[in-house]
Amino acid sequence: MATLGAHKKHKVSIVGSGNWGTTMSKLVAENVKANPNLFDQTVRMWVYEEDVTISKDSRHYDEASELCKGTQKLSHVINTVHENIKYLPGVTLPSNVVADPDLPSSVKDSTILVFVLPHQFIPRVCDQLAGHIVPFARGICCTKGVDVSEKGIRLMSEAIGMRLNIYCGALSGANIASEIAQEKYSETTVAYDPPPMDSRSPTPKVSPSSSQVDLISPSRVNPSVRSARLQPLPSDYPPLSQENVRKLFHRPYFHVRIVDDVAGVSLGGALKNIIALAAGFVDGLGWGDNAKAAVMRVGILEMVRFGKAFFEDSVKTSTFTEESCGVADVITSCMGGRNFRCAKKATETGKSIYEIEQTELNGQKLQGTSTAYEVHTFLKSKGVEADYPLFTAVYNILEGNVKPEQIPELIEPKD
Ligand SMILES: NC(=O)C1=CN([C@@H]2O[C@H](COP(=O)(O)OP(=O)(O)OC[C@H]3O[C@@H](n4cnc5c(N)ncnc54)[C@H](O)[C@@H]3O)[C@@H](O)[C@H]2O)C=CC1
Numbered sequence: 494m495a496t497l498g499a500h501k502k503h504k505v506s507i508v509g510s511g512n513w514g515t516t517m518s519k520l521v522a523e524n525v526k527a528n529p530n531l532f533d534q535t536v537r538m539w540v541y542e543e544d545v546t547i548s549k550d551s552r553h554y555d556e557a558s559e560l561c562k563g564t565q566k567l568s569h570v571i572n573t574v575h576e577n578i579k580y581l582p583g584v585t586l587p588s589n590v591v592a593d594p595d596l597p598s599s600v601k602d603s604t605i606l607v608f609v610l611p612h613q614f615i616p617r618v619c620d621q622l623a624g625h626i627v628p629f630a631r632g633i634c635c636t637k638g639v640d641v642s643e644k645g646i647r648l649m650s651e652a653i654g655m656r657l658n659i660y661c662g663a664l665s666g667a668n669i670a671s672e673i674a675q676e677k678y679s680e681t682t683v684a685y686d687p688p689p690m691d692s693r694s695p696t697p698k699v700s701p702s703s704s705q706v707d708l709i710s711p712s713r714v715n716p717s718v719r720s721a722r723l724q725p726l727p728s729d730y731p732p733l734s735q736e737n738v739r740k741l742f743h744r745p746y747f748h749v750r751i752v753d754d755v756a757g758v759s760l761g762g763a764l765k766n767i768i769a770l771a772a773g774f775v776d777g778l779g780w781g782d783n784a785k786a787a788v789m790r791v792g793i794l795e796m797v798r799f800g801k802a803f804f805e806d807s808v809k810t811s812t813f814t815e816e817s818c819g820v821a822d823v824i825t826s827c828m829g830g831r832n833f834r835c836a837k838k839a840t841e842t843g844k845s846i847y848e849i850e851q852t853e854l855n856g857q858k859l860q861g862t863s864t865a866y867e868v869h870t871f872l873k874s875k876g877v878e879a880d881y882p883l884f885t886a887v888y889n890i891l892e893g894n895v896k897p898e899q900i901p902e903l904i905e906p907k908d
């Protein structure tokens with residue numbers, strides 16, 4: 494895509510600094526270096542500040558260093574040793590990743606906002622961001638979850654888009670963060686269907702009411718932003734075409750496929766976390782791979798049914814079956830994801846999964862547990878829990894209403 498006339502560069506901020514957030518900062522920082530004509534060379538990463546201690550067995554421990562005396566702020570440690578010692582230990586970050594604990598400052602002047610927070614924190618953080626972002630910024634949501642309220646269900650990309658009045662795409666795939674941080678080959682799916690004005694091809698549609706605002710085409714985007722009035726990207730920035738967005742994420746070890754289906758990509762990432770819990774429950778019983786495959790099969794069918802039932806205008810079945818964000822993410826998550834591992838351990842030990850999350854994850858957060866509740870609340874409001882027996886079984890196991898041993902009878906089709 495031509496960048497003629499563009500002399501400004503896109504500044505990128507990563508909103509989040511957990512296991513995936515820090516990994517995302519690393520790969521995006523590598524890519525801005527590789528594309529200096531498109532992107533500003535500094536990537537700011539918002540850190541939810543907390544105190545950490547550098548332990549004596551850390552490679553950064555130095556008795557003489559002030560950094561190793563008592564507790565320190567995580568953001569300070571990241572900027573000093575270029576490692577997120579709490580959420581991504583052992584991985585060196587490029588020096589152009591700058592940790593910033595101040596939310597407004599971390600997004601100042603950024604035209605690209607990459608959201609990588611646990612989904613429960615997205616609404617509050619977006620509300621705090623409102624008024625502090627560049628009005629023509631664009632978002633990419635890497636968070637896996639859904640936002641359920643009395644108004645219904647929203648994708649996280651929609652929740653971000655609506656709260657900040659920006660276009661927000663989604664990135665999701667079979668992406669265990671620690672593998673990608675170690676530069677082991679993975680692939681991912683980016684759903685980015687930009688407003689025509691961003692690609693500068695075809696001719697942008699300008700709302701008759703204001704020459705400053707682009708009313709984006711209804712068929713091209715996820716429902717939340719169908720009627721949104723977006724600020725156009727000024728012409729002195731390089732276009733935010735699919736090609737340029739791909740350049741922000743694609744690495745030799747992280748292969749990106751770009752699609753238009755924001756709803757399919759977002760739902761795949763959210764719903765697979767419920768399936769991974771079910772896989773962990775049956776594995777924790779010692780039932781083996783056939784049992785795991787059975788719950789994965791039923792879960793994938795429920796994922797597709799859910800997308801078709803509630804996002805029928807936008808979701809494509811092929812996104813679930815052909816892209817990394819669908820079946821492939823179910824597989825990897827059911828083999829080694831945190832939801833799977835914690836559900837397995839909870840079943841094995843008889844402890845609650847919340848206790849396991851606290852004791853095993855060192856501050857990392859499960860997304861499947863709250864997603865199971867949110868999806869259940871939504872299905873119940875529609876009176877269709879029975880059509881989603883696996884999702885409903887996971888909710889009932891978490892609630893203590895049924896036991897993992899009952900999964901086979903619960904997911905057996907009832908004629
Ligand atoms: N870790 C992984 O392998 C992958 C994670 N994801 C998704 O990325 C999203 C973020 O996950 P991770 O980066 O892994 O995070 P994480 O689970 O490793 O870490 C939790 C993060 O939440 C922050 N936090 C705690 N309390 C907070 C608060 N009140 N407000 C704001 N932030 C707070 C912590 O500082 C930490 O950065 C999730 O939706 C997850 O499903 C997606 C693909 C892979």
Ligand SMILES: O=C(CO)COP(=O)(O)O
Binds near residue numbers: 666667670825833860
């Ligand atoms: O989304 C993931 C892999 O694609 C990570 O899943 P967990 O959050 O269960 O670790």
